[in-house]
Amino acid sequence: MTTGRPWRWRVFWSYLPDWVLTIALWGAFYGVDKIDGYRRLFDVTDTSLAHPYARKERVPVWMLAVVCGLVPGIIILLVAAVRRSFWDAHNGILGFILSLGLVVTFTDIIKITVGRPRPDLFDRCQLPPGLTANPTHGLTSWTVCTRTDKLQEGFRSFPSGHSSFAWCGMWYLTLYSAAKLRTYNNKGYTFKSWLLLAPISCSSLIAVSRTMDYRHHPTDVIAGAIIGVLGAWWGYRQYYPALVTPKSFKPFRPRVPRDDALPLHNLGPATPGTGEPDGYGETVPLSHPSSPHIRDASV
Template sequence: MGGFRGGQQRPWRWRVFWSYLPDWVLTIVLWGAFYLVDRIDGYRRLFDVNDTSLAHPYAVKERVPVWLLGVLCAVVPAVIIVLTAAARRSFWDAHNGILGLVLSLGLTVTFTDILKITAGRARPDLFDRCQLPETLTSNPTHQLTSWTVCTRTDLLKDGFRSFPSGHSSFAWCGMWYLFLYAAAKLKTYNNKGYTFKSWLLLAPISCASLIAISRTMDYRHHPTDVIAGAVIGVLGAWWGYRQYYPALITPESFEPFSPRIPRDDVLPLHNLGGSENPNDGYGETVPLSHPGAPHLRDTSA
């Protein structure tokens, strides 16, 4: 039959690599679509010049700038995933973990931006961006006011992209994905109840929450904006994670799904309830001669 690392296995590995290439390409294209969508001017809603919720000052320096958001909620989870997979000697875990993370973030930011340019909600700092004429103290009779009355327009494009919060959706996506990945690796739902696991998992949740709250402190978003962003981020993370990993409540939650191209001489061991094989870079496998293998093959036929 030959060992896993024998000469017969290399062609199979290359087939696996090529089978996932469209996933990476599509994800990259998705990110490209996000940048194209972001260039659209978007809708700008009418507003009330007496609305005090839009009268907050414009913050030149944000508490969490975009670069820091990317580091905390994309780079940090990716590094943790790679280090964890390296410790487990599983390239396949690293591949699935990173691909799922990139997919989650790509879906989240694209969907968030589509909603932003469509909703056209004014940010809490709109009046400071707009610089309303001093003589404008009321709306037209039985009407609201348009952005065309503004004396400053260089900040207006982003001034009508309050809903939903992009920082919030990105933060919750990256941190919730890390939460799911870490919870699986820690085997949190193994019915043994170690409290230290809960304290560790509090870290990504706290990070996402603080980033979302900072957006209201900078007066970039209304509270409902960050709540909506959090929901989008959590759903995006869950969706991307579940494409490549089983649910947390399953006994094999700490293992990624097997490659979509099966090997000729092995079957997934986690489907048979076996233990982890640290020398297997593509997940657990078992020869077809294993007692459970024929049964599994017949069941899946």
């Protein structure tokens, strides 16, 4: 009979590559961010690029990280602590940082490849006073700019990084919260929808603030929101079932099966009359197969 501790270590080692890869993704993001990137030609008569450069952003990067990164992580840990489920905390945080890592890396790759000018490009560039038209049959290059210290970021408008990060963090929290609230249990309590409106409103306002600061065009924040939502859904579904499933509030069981001989230590909750686990990280004595008070396996 296998004891609990060796099994816990097998689970730990089986998920270690996931944590290492996620950390590597964040490292890739910082590496990609240093690349100069492509800079598109532009029209000096394009008024959409003539907005002022905002010295003070409404939502700076540090605030974005706290509100859409740190706060959702703390909420996930608190919910898991209330449920006394280490496994829920593990899956919730791992899926969360996976989502953010995928989103910020992908967003940065697109940014440096597209090279779209920001709405405040002319203020960053400081065009020569006499330059009022493009070359004949052509467009103007960034090389005419009299100021270049802010130009690298000036050509990273599409998609919006603030928008993709905010929507990823808040949408993941929405999915996690909706599952724990049993939103789709066919009982229709309206207070759940109002609670879930909070993270969605937060990400929406952050995305809109980027157009108010003239850092992004509207299409930039829309694209960023789509990337963030898809990234959050992708990371969440790696470790949790769909919201419409009966046990959406429970994380998937570990990929390493527990082979204890005692039925009490079966990893999944027993199906009445069969004693078979259902694939979620829960445990229940076979003497009470229908007990509603099921707790996660201790890992």
